Amino acid sequence: MTKQLLFSTSRSDSGLVSQGLVVLIPARDEEATIGEVVRAVLAAPGRKAVVIDDHSSDATRRCARAAGAIVLALPFHAGAWCAIQTGFRYALERGYRVSVTMDADGQHPAAAIERLVASLNAGNADLAVGRDAGRANLSRLLAWSLFRRLGGLDLVDLTSGMKAYSQRAMQLLLADDALLLDYQDLGSLLFVRQAGMRICECDVTMSPRRVGNSRLFPTWRAVASYVVQTLLLTLTRPAVAGKRTRG
Amino acid sequence: MISYRITTATLALAIAGTILWLLKRSKLHTLHSVWWFGTAAFIVFLGLFPKAFDVLGATLGIRYPPSLALTIAICLILVKVLTMDLERASQEKRIRLLAQRLALLEPDRRADAPFHDDSAPETNAAQPESDLNR
Numbered sequence: 001m002t003k004q005l006l007f008s009t010s011r012s013d014s015g016l017v018s019q020g021l022v023v024l025i026p027a028r029d030e031e032a033t034i035g036e037v038v039r040a041v042l043a044a045p046g047r048k049a050v051v052i053d054d055h056s057s058d059a060t061r062r063c064a065r066a067a068g069a070i071v072l073a074l075p076f077h078a079g080a081w082c083a084i085q086t087g088f089r090y091a092l093e094r095g096y097r098v099s100v101t102m103d104a105d106g107q108h109p110a111a112a113i114e115r116l117v118a119s120l121n122a123g124n125a126d127l128a129v130g131r132d133a134g135r136a137n138l139s140r141l142l143a144w145s146l147f148r149r150l151g152g153l154d155l156v157d158l159t160s161g162m163k164a165y166s167q168r169a170m171q172l173l174l175a176d177d178a179l180l181l182d183y184q185d186l187g188s189l190l191f192v193r194q195a196g197m198r199i200c201e202c203d204v205t206m207s208p209r210r211v212g213n214s215r216l217f218p219t220w221r222a223v224a225s226y227v228v229q230t231l232l233l234t235l236t237r238p239a240v241a242g243k244r245t246r247g
Numbered sequence: 248m249i250s251y252r253i254t255t256a257t258l259a260l261a262i263a264g265t266i267l268w269l270l271k272r273s274k275l276h277t278l279h280s281v282w283w284f285g286t287a288a289f290i291v292f293l294g295l296f297p298k299a300f301d302v303l304g305a306t307l308g309i310r311y312p313p314s315l316a317l318t319i320a321i322c323l324i325l326v327k328v329l330t331m332d333l334e335r336a337s338q339e340k341r342i343r344l345l346a347q348r349l350a351l352l353e354p355d356r357r358a359d360a361p362f363h364d365d366s367a368p369e370t371n372a373a374q375p376e377s378d379l380n381r
Contacts, residue, residue, distance in 0.1 A: 072350040073350055074347075075346050078343055082343050085343075086347040089347055179340040179344060180343075
């Protein structure tokens with residue numbers, strides 16, 4: 001079966017038709033980098049940038065709009081996953097057949113978007129993960145190794161936020177039981193793998209975060225909360241019946 | 248020294264009275280009121296007839312009947328806390344869904360324009376939300 005997702009045209013349930021691909025960028029207090037990220041996304045034709053603002057207290061929304069993005073604003077701080085789900089709803093409503101998620105801090109290369117989507121097509125997959133093994137430090141390697149073993153996932157980069165989703169994967173990840181996920185990384189991988197969908201990986205080169213500290217892990221308490229929640233997730237949702245291809 | 252039955256009966260009636268007052272003032276959800284009405288009745292029964300547990304304990308082969316009362320109470324509290332967490336999770340889902348749908352209704356999205364001035368009046372009509380039940 002050959003899929004042609006990139007720049008393909010499809011019709012949503014609402015009858016709307018959209019061409020190209022939509023890039024979903026969850027953002028919270030990223031005024032320093034969001035404009036540059038949006039401009040990099042829009043530098044190539046056929047892309048639409050959608051920034052989902054997770055109730056920022058700075059000028060993130062204004063900067064994103066000024067750079068040319070569509071801005072969806074969450075009414076309260078609901079987390080990156082809730083923001084991404086909002087983006088999925090937008091993409092499905094608009095009839096996009098593929099969406100790409102990127103961090104708002106400038107770590108992910110916009111130039112790799114088409115390559116990531118191409119690997120989704122080539123691997124006949126529903127989820128493509130942009131991996132950068134080079135960014136692995138000791139703590140990341142330990143965490144990846146543990147989660148890989150517990151969750152039964154054989155992917156290299158388990159915490160990458162740069163992913164391409166097929167329409168089928170987006171629909172799956174809007175299911176009722178995916179609403180309570182708090183993080184965008186392992187949860188989506190486990191859900192997709194459990195549904196028997198294919199996951200592929202694509203090499204990308206990520207940059208180190210240039211401004212500020214990690215939004216996801218501002219404190220050690222946040223790190224501990226993430227580790228505990230992810231451990232529970234891997235134990236309660238092991239990705240048993242998986243199919244994997246490399247892109 | 249007063250009889251222990253007076254103490255238990257007073258405590259039971261005070262707790263049951265508070266629950267019934269809250270029910271009467273509609274401070275509790277109707278569904279929850281069933282649980283609390285049962286709890287109030289149980290407390291009043293135990294308060295007025297504390298010896299009932301001695302009989303029940305002997306029937307169930309428990310040497311120290313008050314431990315039966317405590318065990319039942321802890322089990323009921325556990326059930327209640329568990330159902331409360333289930334309800335909280337359900338509400339959290341609804342709140343997140345609501346937040347997502349609200350974000351889709353924002354003026355920026357309706358305008359769908361590359362730049363939207365906050366000070367400008369919104370003139371575009373909302374587009375149909377077709378996948379709201381998704």
